[in-house]
Amino acid sequence: MTTPAIGTSSGGTPRAAGAQAAPAESGQRPATFRVWRGDAAGGAFRDYTTDTAPGMVVLDAIHQIQAEQANDLAVRWNCKAGKCGSCSAEINGKPRLMCMTRLSDLSLDKPVTVEPMRAFPPVKDLVTDVSWNYRVKEKITQFTPRPPDAPDGTWRIQQSDVDRVQEFRKCIECFLCQDVCHVIREHHEETEFIGPRFFVYTAALEMHPLDVADRIPALKRDYGIGFCNITKCCTSVCPESITITDNAIIPLKERVVDEFYDPLGKLVKLFSRAHRG
Amino acid sequence: MADFETVRHDVLVVGAGGAGLRAAIAAAADGVSVGLVCKSLLGKAHTVMAEGGIAAAMGNVDDRDDWKVHFADTMRGGQYINNWRMAELHAKEAPARVRELEAWGALFDRTPDGRILQRNFGGHRYPRLAHVGDRTGLEMIRTLQDHGIHHGIDVHMEWTVLTLLTDGERVAGALAYDRERGRFRVFAAGAVVLATGGIGRAFRITSNSWEYTGDGQSLAYHAGAVLQDMEFVQFHPTGMVWPPSVRGILVTEGVRGEGGVLTNREGRRFMFDDIPENYRAQTAADADEGWRYTQGDKNARRPPELLTRDHVARSITREVREGRGSPHGGVYLDIAWIKERLPNAAEHIKKKLPSMYHQFKQLADIDITTEPMEVGPTTHYIMGGIHVDGDTQMSTVPGLFAAGECAAGLHGANRLGGNSLSDLLVFGQRAGTYAAQFAQAHAPVAPDLGQANEAAQQALEPFSRTTGEGPYQIQHALQDTMQELVGIVRREEEMAKALSQISALSARAAQVAVVGNREYNPGWHTALDLGNLLTVAEAITRSAIERRESRGGHFRDDFPDKDPGSATFNITLRKGPAGRMELSREPIRPMPDALKQVIAEGG
Numbered sequence: 001m002t003t004p005a006i007g008t009s010s011g012g013t014p015r016a017a018g019a020q021a022a023p024a025e026s027g028q029r030p031a032t033f034r035v036w037r038g039d040a041a042g043g044a045f046r047d048y049t050t051d052t053a054p055g056m057v058v059l060d061a062i063h064q065i066q067a068e069q070a071n072d073l074a075v076r077w078n079c080k081a082g083k084c085g086s087c088s089a090e091i092n093g094k095p096r097l098m099c100m101t102r103l104s105d106l107s108l109d110k111p112v113t114v115e116p117m118r119a120f121p122p123v124k125d126l127v128t129d130v131s132w133n134y135r136v137k138e139k140i141t142q143f144t145p146r147p148p149d150a151p152d153g154t155w156r157i158q159q160s161d162v163d164r165v166q167e168f169r170k171c172i173e174c175f176l177c178q179d180v181c182h183v184i185r186e187h188h189e190e191t192e193f194i195g196p197r198f199f200v201y202t203a204a205l206e207m208h209p210l211d212v213a214d215r216i217p218a219l220k221r222d223y224g225i226g227f228c229n230i231t232k233c234c235t236s237v238c239p240e241s242i243t244i245t246d247n248a249i250i251p252l253k254e255r256v257v258d259e260f261y262d263p264l265g266k267l268v269k270l271f272s273r274a275h276r277g
Numbered sequence: 278m279a280d281f282e283t284v285r286h287d288v289l290v291v292g293a294g295g296a297g298l299r300a301a302i303a304a305a306a307d308g309v310s311v312g313l314v315c316k317s318l319l320g321k322a323h324t325v326m327a328e329g330g331i332a333a334a335m336g337n338v339d340d341r342d343d344w345k346v347h348f349a350d351t352m353r354g355g356q357y358i359n360n361w362r363m364a365e366l367h368a369k370e371a372p373a374r375v376r377e378l379e380a381w382g383a384l385f386d387r388t389p390d391g392r393i394l395q396r397n398f399g400g401h402r403y404p405r406l407a408h409v410g411d412r413t414g415l416e417m418i419r420t421l422q423d424h425g426i427h428h429g430i431d432v433h434m435e436w437t438v439l440t441l442l443t444d445g446e447r448v449a450g451a452l453a454y455d456r457e458r459g460r461f462r463v464f465a466a467g468a469v470v471l472a473t474g475g476i477g478r479a480f481r482i483t484s485n486s487w488e489y490t491g492d493g494q495s496l497a498y499h500a501g502a503v504l505q506d507m508e509f510v511q512f513h514p515t516g517m518v519w520p521p522s523v524r525g526i527l528v529t530e531g532v533r534g535e536g537g538v539l540t541n542r543e544g545r546r547f548m549f550d551d552i553p554e555n556y557r558a559q560t561a562a563d564a565d566e567g568w569r570y571t572q573g574d575k576n577a578r579r580p581p582e583l584l585t586r587d588h589v590a591r592s593i594t595r596e597v598r599e600g601r602g603s604p605h606g607g608v609y610l611d612i613a614w615i616k617e618r619l620p621n622a623a624e625h626i627k628k629k630l631p632s633m634y635h636q637f638k639q640l641a642d643i644d645i646t647t648e649p650m651e652v653g654p655t656t657h658y659i660m661g662g663i664h665v666d667g668d669t670q671m672s673t674v675p676g677l678f679a680a681g682e683c684a685a686g687l688h689g690a691n692r693l694g695g696n697s698l699s700d701l702l703v704f705g706q707r708a709g710t711y712a713a714q715f716a717q718a719h720a721p722v723a724p725d726l727g728q729a730n731e732a733a734q735q736a737l738e739p740f741s742r743t744t745g746e747g748p749y750q751i752q753h754a755l756q757d758t759m760q761e762l763v764g765i766v767r768r769e770e771e772m773a774k775a776l777s778q779i780s781a782l783s784a785r786a787a788q789v790a791v792v793g794n795r796e797y798n799p800g801w802h803t804a805l806d807l808g809n810l811l812t813v814a815e816a817i818t819r820s821a822i823e824r825r826e827s828r829g830g831h832f833r834d835d836f837p838d839k840d841p842g843s844a845t846f847n848i849t850l851r852k853g854p855a856g857r858m859e860l861s862r863e864p865i866r867p868m869p870d871a872l873k874q875v876i877a878e879g880g
Contacts (some may be wrong), residue, residue: 055520060522071803079321079486080486081640084321100640123457125797127457135300137426153376154393157391159387166409170415202723
């Protein structure tokens with residue numbers, strides 16, 4: 001295969017697999033995508049057959065269909081590299097990022113189904129109304145740092161304390177964990193339950209080395225942590241491999257137990273807090 | 278005339294990346310009402326992709342660093358056509374903006390004594406980039422977002438501005454549509470801050486997402502503002518090249534900062550072959566010295582892989598053109614080799630570059646701890662943009678401000694890595710503050726609804742055409758034109774050809790047809806973006822023709838050398854009375870002696 005120089009002449013391009021028909025990439029073949037088309041009033045799956053090439057991800061196929069067959073096919077995306085969390089969907093029934101799902105990991109012998117996240121109200125095609133998530137975040141007590149450690153207004157933090165919360169701070173807010181959580185998806189407890197994404201967010205704040213706010217009473221009372229019965233569905237779909245259940249939710253549940261159901265521990269805590277303050 | 282829903286704010290911020298969020302926070306802190314309009318969901322803007330870090334001369338790792346060195350580095354990197362006032366303010370204020378992020382909850386990697394750790398990056402003399410592994414942008418945007426939502430900012434997600442509205446000479450707001458329903462709305466505002474980012478979608482190979490269609494530059498231009506330095510586009514040296522579907526996605530400079538080396542198909546470390554004269558004294562003599570630099574040896578000089586981006590991108594292009602490229606038309610970037618130097622190298626790489634490890638593993642089946650990556654240049658950033666006042670960030674249109682990538686000045690002919698995130702913070706804050714002051718100091722505005730009406734009608738025209746081309750074909754043709762004729766290596770006759778193609782594409786765009794209805798219709802959105810893309814493509818091409826020399830990100834095959842006479846002006850553009858693009862050469866204001874002294878001493 002000859003490959004032209006970058007940036008100086010035409011050549012293999014991100015859409016070379018489509019209309020421009022790249023010079024015979026090995027493994028190029030057509031595949032069918034069964035895409036949900038519709039809106040809040042209802043919808044149905046429609047089949048689109050398009051060429052695929054090595055290295056393609058589901059989002060590439062959707063874009064190709066959009067450019068060539070269905071200009072008005074609605075889909076959210078931004079970074080195309082698993083960093084922004086915009087292109088969440090259900091692919092063959094599994095919540096995933098379209099940009100990180102390679103066609104080589106799917107069987108192309110039968111149609112690949114692509115549908116919107118089902119836990120959220122449909123807007124159009126693959127786009128859903130995720131605004132609830134933004135409202136939830138606003139009600140969580142914001143970051144509240146302790147006074148600075150140094151006269152110049154800065155803090156001293158050990159790397160190990162940073163490392164402890166980095167896992168939670170990797171979250172790209174794709175909301176796949178919210179989508180798969182049965183408390184939201186099936187029981188629609190949206191008013192009393194914040195969902196796995198926001199337990200991760202709360203955990204990041206609670207375990208932040210500088211934060212001094214107390215969100216434990218709210219976790220029990222307003223955030224509905226008791227609804228979670230640790231089935232770990234959220235963990236299994238997280239594209240950032242955050243161990244949501246074990247590292248965020250269970251420790252938070254333990255803190256709630258310590259606070260509300262362990263009078264001795266509570267006294268010790270009050271005492272130590274008074275000293276720290 | 279249509280009856281528009283109107284929402285009124287004192288300050289309207291367009292764009293919710295780092296600059297827009299920081300501007301909105303600053304304006305809200307001054308007690309004015311703030312609206313923030315963004316094309317995507319909150320927190321998805323391109324800032325999220327920034328990997329390397331935030332440049333700020335805090336001196337935590339090397340106490341020889343201070344604002345003067347940062348200023349001199351920025352000016353040298355920009356080949357001295359920067360707005361020196363912006364470079365000065367940026368270098369002085371960046372440390373405070375970084376510390377402020379920490380106070381709002383950002384968690385940076387640490388030094389052994391618990392302060393913010395700083396890493397090496399191309400063109401920065403000392404370790405200067407505050408960072409969180411290789412996902413600094415995510416940390417920054419999330420911190421700003423999570424802070425901002427508690428400070429009284431009205432966020433309008435998935436709204437796109439179609440045109441700015443004026444009231445006499447002043448800007449008075451904007452007409453926008455929402456993606457979900459395709460409804461129009463007038464945002465009336467006493468001051469508008471544009472923070473819309475870049476123009477990457479004008480090129481075929483780019484690290485930028487669909488959003489970066491030059492909206493801010495184009496909106497400002499059509500509202501009468503002056504654009505500047507549009508010829509200076511940064512082609513980041515290391516984008517992914519394989520597989521085709523990920524071509525252009527960024528590979529952070531942090532890979533080279535951690536010791537990654539560039540080699541050609543012969544295994545030669547070609548960056549040692551051509552070191553520019555003005556960087557020779559700062560560049561390592563051999564591989565060993567370069568390695569020691571990346572590991573924090575203060576007596577070592579930087580490896581040639583960490584020369585400025587324009588130079589590295591051209592060196593890679595040369596290797597590929599001369600037949601020494603990798604199989605897919607790039608070169609090799611190898612971090613796996615450090616296992617010769619470090620125990621537990623694989624773990625070290627995964628810890629320092631987690632998202633790069635993840636990205637290559639998942640998208641290319643490459644394990645970067647054992648194999649080299651294939652990389653090549655990708656359109657990444659535009660140094661030029663809206664001409665602004667260095668202190669206030671106000672454009673030449675009263676009440677219209679700009680910050681971040683869509684503004685011009687700080688970076689001159691070439692931006693240093695890490696100076697973008699600090700730019701967003703420093704000038705986002707300034708733009709927000711001065712926009713709030715402007716709105717408070719001036720009488721309320723009455724936006725010209727005739728302008729809104731005209732823009733709305735024009736936006737709906739594509740639906741009325743039953744025959745005609747779809748928008749994607751035109752967008753792709755424009756991307757091919759810019760990639761092939763106005764890319765890394767430019768020639769006058771090719772650019773003249775590009776201009777005529779752009780003109781033909783504009784005629785096609787005027788006849789574009791879209792199918793479907795107004796509800797979340799990407800075909801329609803793409804059609805509406807075409808106008809902005811064509812405007813910035815023309816601005817880039819005309820400016821690039823006018824600058825008859827090679828400097829920074831602008832390389833002319835027909836004028837391969839730097840021309841000292843061209844160091845005295847910036848190329849500016851404005852919309853002439855007949856609607857034509859008018860160019861001029863704007864003399865650069867003389868630098869105060871005190872700053873000249875800083876450069877002389879730090880040089």
